[in-house]
Amino acid sequence: MSKKKKHTDKAMRRALQRLPEKQPASYSLDFPSLPDGVKPNGIAMDNSPLGNFGADCFFGTGFIGYPRLAELAQISEYRSVSETTANEMTRQWIEIKSVGEEDNSEAIRQIEECCERLNVRDVFRKAVETDGLFGRGQILVQIKDHDGKLANPLLLTEKTIAKGSLKALVNIESMWTTPAPYNAVDPTLPDFYKPKAWYVMAQEIHASRLFTLISRPVPDMLKPAYNFGGVSMTQLMMPYVERWLRTVDSVSDLLHSFSLSGIKTDMSAILSGSDDGDTNIMLRAELYNRLRDNRGLMLLSKDEEEFFQFNTPLSGLDALLAQSQEQMAAPSHTPLVKLLGITPSGLNASTEGEIAVYYDHIRAMQENLLRDPLDKLLKLVQLHLFGKVDDNITFDFVPLRQMSETELSTIRKSDTDRDVAYIQAGVVSAEEVRGRLAGEPGSGYNGIDVEDVPEMPDDGFSDGMNDGAEEDVGGQADPKPEPAQDAEWDESKHPRAENGQFGSGGNSSDNSRSASKTNLSNLFQAATSNTSGNKAFFDFAKVSPQTAEAVAQATGQDVSGWKHSIGEACIRHILKQHGNEKVENKRGQRVVTQQDIERLPEILSNFDEISYSGTNDDGNETFVVRKEIEDEVFCVQEIWTGRKKMAVKTMWIRKKK
Incomplete structure (x- = not known):
């Protein structure tokens, strides 16, 4: 081997020793370090074959x-x-x-x-x-x-x-x-x-x-190896994430060094092993690196040096990154x-x-x-x-997936058209549609009182059924059906009750009380024939001025024009709590009967005393009404602000001494 070759190898080794290490860092889980003289005797599961099974x-x-x-x-x-x-x-x-x-x-x-x-x-x-x-x-x-x-x-x-x-x-x-x-x-x-x-x-x-x-x-x-767990999503992701990170690093390195610049110069001094040549070439490289930008000035030896540059194409790197990320x-x-x-x-x-x-x-x-x-x-x-x-x-x-307001409006419009078509065809009634709206969340009418049907104007829904009727061939629209004229009708002989129902004639006040009694009787029968639910309600009287004044003084709430209401579930509650004769006798009370419930309009309209009883668990204001009719009748009412009603909650009757 020549002397020049030995010097060249020595110079190369010296140059490589100066290069930084680029080996990737590795991590491992080793056994714990123990003091000298200490021998382990089964530390946790470190020596258990179950802990390592499948790991390698x-x-x-x-x-x-x-x-x-x-x-x-x-x-x-x-x-x-x-x-x-x-x-x-x-x-x-x-x-x-x-x-x-x-x-x-x-x-x-x-x-x-x-x-x-x-x-x-x-x-x-x-x-x-x-x-x-x-x-x-x-x-x-x-x-x-x-x-x-x-x-x-x-x-x-x-x-x-x-x-x-x-x-x-x-x-x-x-x-x-x-x-x-x-x-x-x-x-x-x-x-x-x-x-x-x-x-x-x-x-x-x-x-x-x-x-x-x-x-x-x-x-x-594999269950013992996984500590009786399952495969984590992290472990399933490892091959994909490692490929992605390696791709990102490779692209980053490529972008960092896509352009390779160099100088063709005389390397004989450093390759000969001369210390002066080694120093000179390193200084030359350092000088180039400090001045290599678009604003710097690089000076080259005219006869001994030549500048060159190689650029790596970067097209398609974005597609490679996107595909690796999608995986x-x-x-x-x-x-x-x-x-x-x-x-x-x-x-x-x-x-x-x-x-x-x-x-x-x-x-x-x-x-x-x-x-x-x-x-x-x-x-x-x-x-x-x-x-x-x-x-x-x-x-x-x-x-x-939640629908947008536009999608919900479209669905509600479609449901409205369907309901109108079904009502016209006689498939369902308007009351059934109202019940569906009351019980359907998101209908816009959830929670309305199904029984409290508003009065229809003269040109309301029933007269508007044929507004969109198609014209016949001759251009004349089909005439609206005329009401039946089977018999003469004198409304004065059949006055309406407060709930809009027709009575049997006579004095309007008497007819109103008779209609209320009849409807309360029907509600009582519905409550006792069912075991659950609260589908039937009845507004049996208007709130009297005396009641409105007492409520206003106690709560500041104006209930003028509101109605007294009761539901079938309330009747069942009253009978369950105060319908046992033996229990009521021990309390000094008597049982509540159907006749007592039918007298609610009289009790609440002409009471002897009304007192504020605070707020119940639902956050509603309550009142106790007392009326002496042979015995002392007590009735608890709850204010329903949203529905503008005073609803009966319970009732009991104390025997007079």
Whole structure:
């Protein structure tokens, strides 16, 4: 080997030693460091084959461990998937409803308030997010006086769940729990490879006290390796995110050095191994780097140096980045506009179809993952509030897609046209349509009194039926049908009652009282023939000036022109509370009869005393009316401001001494 070659190798090695290291950093989980002389004797699960099974098998597709998953949770590409899924699954949340004919509105209101106090939505959102990040989410149900009974099953009965005993719901991350012994012998049993209990930091808790959410379970063979959890979305995303990050780094490096500039110069001095040549060439390079921009001046030796530059083409890099980024949405079935906020580009580009498919996917996940724990929680809340479970109270997931005001207006217009057509054809009546509007949320008339039908003007709905009738061939519109003239009608012989119904003639005041009595009698029969519901109401009298004055003095509310009202549910309540003769005798009272209820117009119009009794649980002002008719009659009324009515709530009769 020549002397010149040796000097060249020496110079090259010296130059390479000065270059910075560009090896990628690597991380690993090693065994803990122990002091000298200390020998480990089974530290936790560090030496357990179950903890490592699958981690190095199947081409690296085994469980990567909670520390690594927690580390990846700090990277936005991994975290955004679990956060987006959890937020969407709990965004519209649930609607608690009753499937029977019984009115459970008050019970539903209390359940909703309890769920809000327990922060149920956010607790389940966090559990779904933990499931995405670590492969399992768990929620502990805390019950009063059960601290020493956590290893026992949680039975949903009145004997084990006392009223007012539900304390809180607590999220527990996967790394703090590990399964207790489980059935690994008989695959035919339902508890095969399903832990009956969990150790939460050495505290044994029965599985029935934990809501365990696993959206991506693994085969039984891999369950011990995954700590009886599932595959996390983070782990599924790893190949896609790593390719994306590598692509981004490559494009970034390419953009940083897409242009290679150099100087052809004399390298003989440095290649010969001369220290002076080494110093000179490094200074020459440093001088070039400091002056290399568009505003600098670069000087070259005319005879010994030559400048050159090579540029790398950059076309197509944006397409490569976009394709690599789109692939990250594949494992989670999440559109890019939801996952990263990136909208599609190009002519006629749209994400409506993708969003619709994504909402179907989220709805399926809600049913598969959240239906059972929420159903159990609903029973727990009912036992906590009422001491019993009503199977008629259930829930459903609110659809994620909500219609705009324009779409809702179009639907309401279509429903109106349909209702008009059905009324004209005699398929349904106007009262039936009014009942549907009163009970349909979002109709614009939800909650109106079905029985309080407004008077129709002379040129109202009935005369406008044929306004849009088509003309016949001769250009003449079909004449409107004339009313039947089968018999003469003298309205003076049939005066109307206050509710608009015709009486049988005679004095108008007497007819009004007779009509009220008749309708109250009919309402009483409807109430006693039904066991539930409150469909029938009756406005039986106008509020007297004396009542209006007393109410105004007590509350400042002007009730002039309002009506006294009663519903069938109120009649059933009165009979249930004050219809037992034995019980009423002990109270010094007598039972309320149908005749007493039929005398309500007289009692409320000509009372002896009326007193303000405060605000009830619904926030409405109440009054007690007293009237002596053989005995002392007491009637409690509630002010309905929205409907402009004073509704009867209860009634009792005290015997005169």
